[in-house]
Amino acid sequence: MKIRNRIHLISIIIMTMLLTTPSFSKEKTKVACIGNSVTFGATIKDRDHDNYPTQLQEMLGDSFLVGNFGHSGARLMQKGPNPYIQTEAYQKALQFHADIFVIHLGLNDTDPRNWPHYRDRFVSDFYALIDTLKASSHHPNPQFYICKESPVLGLKTFIPLGRIAWYDQIVETTTHIASQRDIPVIDFYSPLVSRPDLLTDGLHPNGKGATLLAHEVAKYVGNQFPALTLPSIFQDGMVLQRNQPIHLWGEATPKEEVKIKFLGERYQTKTRENGKWSIYLPKQKVEKDQEMTISTSKKQIHIKEISIGDVWLCSGQSNMSFPLRSSQHGEKAIQKATNENIHIYSMETAHPTNNTA
Structure with a gap:
């Protein structure tokens, strides 16, 4: 009986420990995506799954909780039609108590009813939005990101030519605000400006365009910057222009040292906060079969069979892209070609230019 009592007592103690042991599971980091129709996902066919905040959630994983608080037509400025702070999305954003805020507003402020009359309020209204969102957070030091406005390419849409100048002023102003508050800027412009095929009406990105925006946000929020990447033009067999400074660029982790070894010399630069890096190497004379190594602390890229000579850019229509074969x-002409010093880089087409839509 004594043995049974002891076993029973031990069982009670173990069960008590299991019930009273505190949980050490980490809460999810909340990310609030604040914005207009671009954030909301207007014109995307499968909006519920393909808007950029939803895709961002998939990229960041289970340790994050992403909320889409975009409202179509919303303005940042508090006067004029449809201010963001008067929308239901804004109220839900405050109740979300986010740890991280990603703000993409300003496109609709180019409305003639807004910018010409209330432009002097834009900065103070932006600061007020930031301060109110900050006060709603349960995090002692919430992180903010301001997005450079996505491009406006569709002049056939409701964006008339006269508003393009106002758009430029808003871009400049939001960048200034970010600088004054020491807030990182996420570039929503560059990924889409050369991809009109990803803008359904010249303004709103489709699902693939939203993917590009989600990737840009994931770099900062989830620290998903690449270890080291180069444009496709930098590859084995490339030709660099002789007697001209050699421009190299790419992406890596922010504030990372990038080291280059070429023709027996070593060079280095440092990535900016957006992960971009760029460097000019001294001009060189004609060379052949050289090698270059570009590296960071996380990755190394080795490029072989580099020539230094003359680079010619050939552009045109279908006749230019028509293959010789x-x-x-x-085929006979190809067989007779014997000059091994000619290298051809054929740029892959991103999208067709004969838009019949």
Whole structure:
């Protein structure tokens, strides 16, 4: 009986410990995406799954909780039609108590009823929005990101030419605000400005365009910057222009040292806060079969068979892209080609230019 009592007592103690042991599970980091129709996902066919905040959630994983608080047509300025602070999305954003805020507002402030009359309020209204969102957070020091406005390419849409100048002023103003508050700027402009095929009406990104925006946010929020990447033009067999400074650029982790070894010399630069890096190497004379190494603390890229000579850019329409092998007697012409010093880089087409939509 004594043994049974002891076993029973031990069982009670173990059960008590299991019930009273505190949980050490970490709460999810809350990310509030504040914005207008671009954030909301207007014109996206499968908006519920393909808007950029939803795709951002998939990229960041289970340790984050992303909320979409975009409202179509919302203005940042508190006067004029449809101010963001008067929307239901804004109230829900305050109740979300986010740890991180990503703000993309300003496109709709180009409305003639807004910018010409209330532009002097833009900065103070932006500061007020930041301060109110900050006060709503349960985090002692919430993080903010301001997005550089996505491009406006569709002049056939409701954006008339006269508002483009106001758009430029708003971009400049939001960048100034970010600088004054020491807030990082996420670039929503560059990924889309050369991709009109990803803007359904010249303004709103489709699902693939939203993917690009989600990637830009994930770099900062989830620290998903690449270890080291180069544009596709920098590859084995490339030709660099002789007698001109050699421009190299790419992406890596922010504030990372980038080291280059070329022609027996070593160079280095440092990435900016947005992960971009750029450097000019001294001009060189004609060379052949050289090698270059570009590296960071996390990754190394080795490029072989580099030539230094003359670079010619050939552009045009379908006749320029027409391959020689498809022409009459093309195969024979290829067989007779013996000049191994000619290298061709054929740029892959991002999207068709014959838009019939």
